[in-house]
Amino acid sequence: MSRIQSIRIQFPLLIGHISNTSGMEIVHKRCKLKVTSSVPKYKNVFDTIDSVKNVPKLLLHRLFPDVRYSLWIDGKLKLVKDPYQLLERFLxxxxxxxxxxxxxxxxxxxxxxxxxxxxxxxxxxSIDNQIEFYKREGLTHYSSAKFLITSDVPEGCVIIGEHIPITNLFTCLWFNEVDRSTSRDQLSFSAARDKIRSRVLFDN
Known part of the structure; x- marks a missing residue:
């Protein structure tokens, strides 16, 4: 968890939402958890499990538009802390x-x-085509010249966010990149981030 980098986003923008989805609710201490066992309507749309996974991972605000904060943890990890502690520590x-x-x-x-x-x-x-496209858009090697940005490559196994319009817009842009090219979200993160950075102020 020490590798988590935080991004401050300013200048909120507007974005629309689709209707809420139903799911079982679990009330645990101060948290209400929404549990969904599958996303069947997407199974015939995307061709890989990574593509299906990216729907709730990046478009959670479209599935649950009333949620204020969310915590995404990959299945290879186990949550052993109170989610509120993670919100306090990293946000x-x-x-x-x-x-x-x-x-x-x-x-x-x-x-x-x-x-x-x-x-x-x-x-x-497909990876070559994606990277060549990003190069034409200005992608360069990571260097200390990009500081305060500490990395161009996320792990993506832990995502903690407050759902305000600008963060929702960012994850929508990120999902669009994933959907347009490859499902490897590590490759498209910086492209979506830089599109936002060209219009609003980011501080790591």
Missing amino acids: WRKNVRFAISRHYRLFDVLEEAEANKAGGKYDNA
């Missing part, structure tokens, strides 16, 4: 709106793309 204490875990080793999207190809994570030609 409220730093007065930020969005926090995401950094990749444990890589900071450069171009290196992450090569690692994805070497690991057979996705079709190599």
Whole structure:
């Protein structure tokens, strides 16, 4: 959890929502949890499990428009702390709106793309096309010149956010990149982030 980087977002923008979805509610201490066992209406739309996973991961505010805060944790992790402690540690204490875990080793999207190809994570030609498109849009290697940005590659296994219009817009842009190219969200995070940064103020 120490690798989580926080992003402060200002200048709220407007975005629409779709209707709420039903789900079982569990009230635990101060938290109300929404439990959904599947997202069946998306199974025929996306061709990989990563694509299906990105719907609740990045578009949670579209599924549950009344939620104020959310915490995404990949299935490989286990939540052992009170969620309020995580909100306090990574959002409220730093007065930020969005926090995401950094990749444990890589900071450069171009290196992450090569690692994805070497690991057979996705079709190599699709990854190459995605990266070449981002290069034409201005993607460069990560360097200290990008500071205060501490990494271009998230791990994405932990996402903590306050659902205000600008953070919702950011995750919508991120999802659009995932949907348009490959489902490897690590490759498209910085592209969506930089689109927002070109219009509003980010502080890490």
